[in-house]
Amino acid sequence: LAKTTQPISMDSYEGQEVNITCSHNNIATNDYITWYQQFPSQGPRFIIQGYKTKVTNEVASLFIPADRKSSTLSLPRVSLSDTAVYYCLVVSGSNTGKLIFGQGTTLQVKP
């Protein structure tokens, strides 16, 4: 499974757009890019998943360039409740689907 690299921490202010970039240089053809969010004392929560170009849902957008070696999670107009750890994962489409979590990005949203 491809290794991912993302910033350890980020700060933002309420109402701003936050972009968290993840690099996955060794991504394979049948791998997907998936993002999870985790609040303290809770299990992770699925945010969004994509293969290429752009995916948008009610929570976030995911931008994936043509070479797929990186991806950017975009959170529009963050609020204090978006303070959490965000994990970028590469999920193989041809294995058991087990998730390999890195250290994640701790996002701190300030008032």
Add this chain to the structure above:
Amino acid sequence: GAGVSQSPSNKVTEKGKDVELRCDPISGHTALYWYRQSLGQGLEFLIYFQGNSAPDKSGLPSDRFSAERTGGSVSTLTIQRTQQEDSAVYLCASSLGYPYGGEQYFGPGTRLTVT
């Protein structure tokens, strides 16, 4: 509908004792996963079930750890002769199964403390 549930929510045990952790997945989810998260660390995969079989046990840290799943539903993770390094939050997740493995639904976890 009901999400993934786990019990107990907290467990304190003495070193050397056995513990059983339970996971009730979302109804209809054929895939079930166990992970653990040590304090301040990321999640570590332990074992994966598809139905009642466990095709991937590669994450179990030692032979003191075992897991089973019955009726394609409830799963139990057993840790024998617990050690202090087993202290962690044990998380269970379920999904519709391959190829939907990317979207997994996690339970609240069981916090295990070995004294």
